[in-house]
Amino acid sequence: MSEVKYSGTGAGGGHICIIPFPACGHILPLMDLTHQLLLRGLTVTIMVTPKNLSYLNPLLALHSPNVKPLVFPFPSHPSLPHGVEQMQDLPISFLPDIVNALGKLYHPLVQWFRAQQSPPVAILSDIVLSSWTVNLASHLNIPNICFVPFNVAAVYFWISTPSFLLPFYREAFTMSMQSEGLVFNSFKELESTKLGLIKEKFAKHCRVWGVGPLPPVKVGDEGLNERGGATSIPPDQVISWLDSCKVDKSVVYIGFGTQITLTKHQMKAVASALEESGVRFIWAVKEPMKRAEDGDDDQSLIPHGFEDRVKGQGLVIKGWVPQLTILKHRAVGSYFTHCGWNSALEAIVAGVLLLAWPMQADHFQITRLLADEVGAAIRVCNGLRSVPDATKLARIFVESTTVGQPQRVRAMELQKTALNAIKEGGSSYQALDKVAEELTSFGCNRTEMMKTIRSSL
Template identity: 70%
Template sequence: MESQMACEGKGVSKHIWVIPFPACGHILPLVDLNHQLLLRGLKVTILVTPKNLCYLSPLLSLHSPSNVQTLVFPFPSQSSLPPGVEQMQDLPISFVPDIATALGKLYDPLFQWFQSHPSPPVAILSDTLLSSWTTKLACHLNIPNISFLPFNVRAVSSWFGKLNIMPSFYTEAYMASIQSWGLVFNSFKELEGENLDIIKEKFTRHDRVWAVGPLLPAKAGDRGLNERGGPSSIPPGQVMAWLDSCHVDKSVVYVGFGSQITLTKRQMKAVASALEDSGVRFIWAVKDPMKRVQDGDDDQSMIPQGFEDRVAGRGLVIKGWAPQVAILRHRAVGSNLSHCGWNSALEGILAGVLLLAWPMQADHFHITKLLADEFGVAIRVCKGLRSIPDSVKLARIFVDSTSMARPERVRAIKLQKTALNAIRKGGSSYQALDKLIEGLSSFNGNKIKENKIRSSIAEQERLHQLFIQVITSLHGNIEDEFKSLFQETQVATALDTVEQLVEEQHLNPLFSDKTNIMDVVHNLSTAKKAGIQYLIQTLVLPFPSHSSIPSGVENMQEVTISFVPDFAAA
């Protein structure tokens, strides 16, 4: 996959501006994508805040400073975030909008940086969760924005179809992603080709959707893989030495729930009991507790007292960061109890291990359905963020997962080969990466080849449909307001009366108690006039001022669709 394909316009490397979302599951795969861009002749500048700079270390050590640069800005203050927090590893998932909002405050300084740069970027490559403002920034700078989605395609296609019922933050972010010049997924065609087609045909209405995964880590070798995270209670070298001492292949169970999940005391006890009773060799990665940002479990990530002593010799408990990729790739590891986050799932697929699925939130449930039900390479263990597994059943699953005869293991090894073929030269992901590089290499300053960036007619129609979806989602509230106003002016009562009279007198010719219809017409006319006048006085108001909307603009015809959230806010 590490091709040295040159960019169009030899001698001039295209400069790409990368804006990641500060969460391990987002920033690390984007770093890996940048590694591929750099290998193929592009230059990148990566926006980062001080406490996230460490995640770029492997990339910076591999490439020349003339090709990869960092743009370090202080993390903007945000009242809803604990002091000093700069990334999602310290927070529950409910704080995603707060992190994105905080980074959006960098809009003006980023705009100024671009304007003053002697050789500014020709495109922005940003995380989908930041698209609500990065797409707008790109529009103002007259350069394209490419959206990177570190989720599985199946989940994204489902989310794109539910924009009108999703929380406003995600609606805005995903609408902006669809509006982006292109979408990049860390997946591969053989795994999610059908859902890729759905996104192209139903949402983007163009083919600039690339599945370029599974993305390989930016630094080859176990030593490089160990440098991707934070501090750990056990040095990576010691972990690998322990695995080397395990003489039976596929006999070790790895337990890890990623960088975002912490277990409660009861969940920890259930997992510990299952590991202890099963008798299997294991490595258990225990994430550090989250910041105390709200009332919750003060007992998160607590290892049962005496557990480590009782399992000494056949098990390792790693507190903090674990070199997960290196662990999964080791010959001794055969299965992985996982939350089925997308990065963990792809790492498991590439390692050919049997996945024991405990989906908890976000896209985990889509991933489990894909891997357990459709491809048969995973075994369902439990589900839910606060669910507690049966420790007796879990112990049996641990024992069974080390068996080489399980059909899920056979299928996992087959899927591993398919994934590796996808990223080899000529494979589907390799070719998709070629096409992505070709697209990025075609950008020339504020233009794409000969033409300024414009949506095709089909794209404009799709964006219009998305706009209608959002407006429709507001229709219920507007309709209720109108009903209330008409009731206040008695228009609704008059209309109901007319409807009743017409029905009675039309359907019953013998009806003798005829009502004077002219009286009703007069009353209705008076009520309608009063209602219309009331509505005019109520609804015809000056357009509210909004800092991000150009002065004097009152409708979407005068701006791009990225301003939809601003109009709604105004």
Template identity: 45%
Template sequence: MTLTVSEEKNIPTKTHVLIFPFPAQGHLIPLLDFTHRLALRGGAALTITVLLTPKNLPFLSPLLSAGVNIETLILPFPSHPSIPPGVENVQDLPPSAFPSMIHALGDLHAPLLSWIASHPSPPVAIVSDFFLGWTQNLGIPRFEFSPSAAITCCILNTLWIDMPTKKHEDDEILEFSKIPNCPKYPWSHVSSIYRSYVRGDPTWGFVRDSFRDNVASWGLVVNSFTAMEGVYLDHLKREMGHDRVWAVGPILPVSGDNRGGPNSVSVDHVMSWLDARVDDHVVYVCFGSQAVLTKEQTLALASGLEKSGVHFVWAVKEPVEEDSSRGNILDGFDDRVAGRGLVIRGWAPQVAVLRHRAVGAFLTHCGWNSVMEAVVAGVLMLTWPMRADQYTDASLVVDQLRVGVRACEGPDTVPDPDELARVFADAVTGKQTERIKAVELRKAALDAVQERGSSVEDLDGFIQHVVSLGLNK
């Protein structure tokens, strides 16, 4: 039975759906933003429960404070020998402990099954992050949520199903001939999770099975939109053997960038500083929530900005630990660039900064959330991918969409300051083709989230499908 959203008032009982984010900031935030839109759009048709562990509950505060009717399920974080007591988020772990986080969350299977069985009105479906494929085995339809690009989903599915292996050196090129546009990457740019598994590490077996469960999931929700990745969305539908693939992006905060953290400069000061700058002539520099540059990289970037002569805002992430090789070593830099450079130590209001008329370019690590925020702002991207799906995102941005240019590549690469200076200067004075395409893609993104836009229609389609599951159970 198909039900339109406008007919929700005739539904006798609400349809219950469970949301389960993965505890990493880049995964939590987009799924919770999707949950917010789901609650607003689903209206009286849905009961929404969000599953979190205790220390991740603050991430839900923006939704709860917005008055959205969302219930919470708090389950204790399972203990794991490789995860220190009290740690419940990927940001607080070294990269080597990443599989431990996936394993630990897998131990929520039994308590989650018990909760579903004992609930007076149990959920008819679960929407869970693509690192939580094991939720496919809870006895209810599972919808995979991808906080990454559709092309990333294509690549991950191919890796874990076809299981390609490296034959020679790390610079060996791996081609994905079954995927549209035949993407190809050096082996070192392929998912580090996958590379760890094929090296023979037995602890990754659970992770392998979890990714394979993604391919068998009942449906897929992607933070992307048809005009940007239609060819890959169509491929996913063919690959999964059904049309239950919904592109609902760009998923952005419903009411501004209200996830502030500690910083050295107030939001008001950042905005007033930008107000005094010329349109499209400021370069914004930020590497996301996890990346910390080495001492050498920081010095090279500072030198490049200084030599370029451009106006810039640089969000510097403070090091988590005292480490002489990493972190902020910018003594005297602020004084030398006074008047044309603003350095923010800590959190920056990225959505607001990117959307400011003065910002024309964005040096980014190419995390998918940052890419989507830049797309909505219509800002030229200067790419510096370092890990995970960032290489795929950078290639999509530069080679296919042509809304960016390469600035650097790799977690340990130290860029040439003179070359960086040239890239910065050219970004705000040249690159007309890329800048025009960035503006065009922005329009397509905004069109997608307007009434009757492709992403709104997909969101409505998802809600209709979930409601039909409740009516037909």
């Protein structure tokens, strides 16, 4: 393994090491959590591989020298394409391979910790890495806290019915319950019952926190270009187009996150529905993965002639989009989505009606929560390979821009609840304070222990 790059950080009771999982839906909210911990006085070292270093840029710009990167070369793995270090380049079936590759950094991390004069006093790591990070922390005799980027209902379902999980995920979630704490990007007012059940039945301690929806780190003009990548339409042009829309809540935003690519038939159905509906829209189209499943080599194909036929009606953006800024714009009324947790939270914060097409992972539990229990979303389609009926979907698009829909009213009520949770004095704000206090206490305890050891020598 080639040389590790590291810029040392200052000593202090609140120095922690953060180990993220390299997928947008995991690393971005963990960086948002890190931002909140830095604001509360902690000092942070973040372990990344070279192609994920850019995710740290906003934190480095805002918090240097209290945050430092620890860069390891990405370990090779026989199942991973050469040069791939991020999940958005791969189908979800490759997640265990990414975790196992990163697990090869166990011993280099132990060596790094032991070489530090003032090493981190705790590890904060993504829950999917728990199969090795919990043991790493135990080996180093420091606590491990798990960050959970999934919603609480999904995690409760998974750990309550472990037979539903593949062995890799069963091990990860079982190990996470042995950590010193669980930090969920959710809020008590939405998921208090499940938070309590996880605390009582599985974690067996009180260190289970709901700290969401975590506000995004912002640097520069509205933070538009800090999380982005290559895009076919610059963000300022997207916003200008939205500004030109005269009617509030009249635009349908369509996006399926960084992990989902639609098949040719699915793309055709969505395109036909948009044409038939006549609604104004923004459609975010993900770049094809480096390696498609099921021999599907026609993913993300926009139907021939579609963009010409809808010119003036909508925008098709290939690549990265300023999603949160789009959702918060007055012209956007609904969001056709896979209902991934980060996307759902962004819609909640924006007060936008969700049109749910759950496909994999926690999407089904999220849709059940928001559509069936809370009533702030409409279930449109179901399943990774299902193809929506274009005529029915067109009707839903039109109806979703109707201001008086009961689901829209409930979505706006949920928005107020979420914003109250994250403002000063709110439940999530207070939980963030408690997380920071707990992590700082680990440092204080370690300092006292070292004093005792030295005095006995």
